[in-house]
Amino acid sequence: MIIKTIGIVGSGQMGRGIAQSMAMVGYKVILSDISKEVLKTNVEKIVTSLTRQVKDGRISLNECEEALDNLKSATKLETVAGADLIIEAVTEDEAVKTLIFESLTPHLKEDTILTSNTSSISITRLASRTDRPEKFMGFHFMNPVPLMQLVELIRGIATNQDTYDSCLSVVEKLGKTAAQAEDFPGFIVNRVLMPMINEAIYTLFEGIGSIKSIDESMRLGANHPMGPLELADFIGLDTCLSIMTVLHDGLADTKYRPCPLLTKYVEAGWLGKKTGKGFYDYSKNPAEPSR
Ligand code: NAD
Helix, strand or coil: CCCCEEEEECCCHHHHHHHHHHHHCCCEEEEECCCHHHHHHHHHHHHHHHHHHHHCCCCCHHHHHHHHHCEEEECCHHHHCCCCEEEECCCCCHHHHHHHHHHHHHHCCCCCEEEECCCCCCHHHHHHCCCCHHHEEEEEECCCCCCCCEEEEEECCCCCHHHHHHHHHHHHHCCCEEEEEECCCCCCHHHHHHHHHHHHHHHHHCCCCCHHHHHHHHHHHCCCCCCHHHHHHHHCHHHHHHHHHHHHHHHCCHHHCCCHHHHHHHHCCCCEHHHCECCEECCCCCCEECC
16 A cells, blocks of 8 residues: 555654654654644644754755645544554553544544554554454654654554555655564563663662662663663653553563652653653753752
8 A cells, every 4th residue: 555644643752753754755644632732832843843954954944844734733533534544652551542543443544554653562452442453553663753763563463464565665765674573562672671771760779879870880881872761761751661561461570560669750740851850850951860
């Protein structure tokens, strides 16, 4: 199937990054969100990002205008239903995602492909709540989407080859690289990355190191571009907790037990960079450990 129009549900850090990248390569994009205010703010963030790229000479004014022409936004979920490809990028909560797919299903075109940007939730289970498990798969972008090269493509048990090939052609048009992953909790990237982040939080919880020393150790000692706690803040601590919970429940191994300190931060509403506070306090410049 040749994909021309893309509907994106959820305009948070991932949804807006996906929308911007798709609009830049010529897809007609409809970006939607449950909240009108959030949607407006996030569309403004896309405009700011593209305008900055024009100022920095990374794209031309014409490319910026064409991308913005390709982008529409809507709060009504059904507005995205006419797209060739739908990418769901809402909060990492299976009940919320399931409700979206169930609500979209009666309004879809016959050949619309449904995908989820979930970091860890079963693609097969999400697909089973729709009328088209064979046209459903995982389309897992990395954060920040415009900069990161990898996209994980995850087949559910019923995903057919046409669906996989159509999504692969989108990844190629974006100039990104696809990694094929099987549908098991966390897929590849988060199966490896998230236990490492969780272990860094345990290291803090057990008093083995401070926030600064843990991050510095991994930056300078393991040559990671960001420390694990800094990275957790960047991903979102609610998302990290949801992924650890999916790994713990899905693989039934205590080694995936979410660190109680991670739970505590989420309970406090300290979700990381997106809320201004997580392991670091972003109201300070440069950011400082929050406690
Ligand atoms: P976010 O919190 O930044 O954004 C979530 C958005 O979903 C918000 O704008 C919210 O208003 C919207 N939303 C919530 N319920 C909705 C509903 N019922 N209908 C429409 N919109 C709704 O989260 P994010 O970091 O963008 O993560 C989104 C998804 O992408 C999650 O599944 C996450 O696991 C996945 N993901 C995140 C990262 C990361 O680094 N943050 C990386 C890869 C994948």
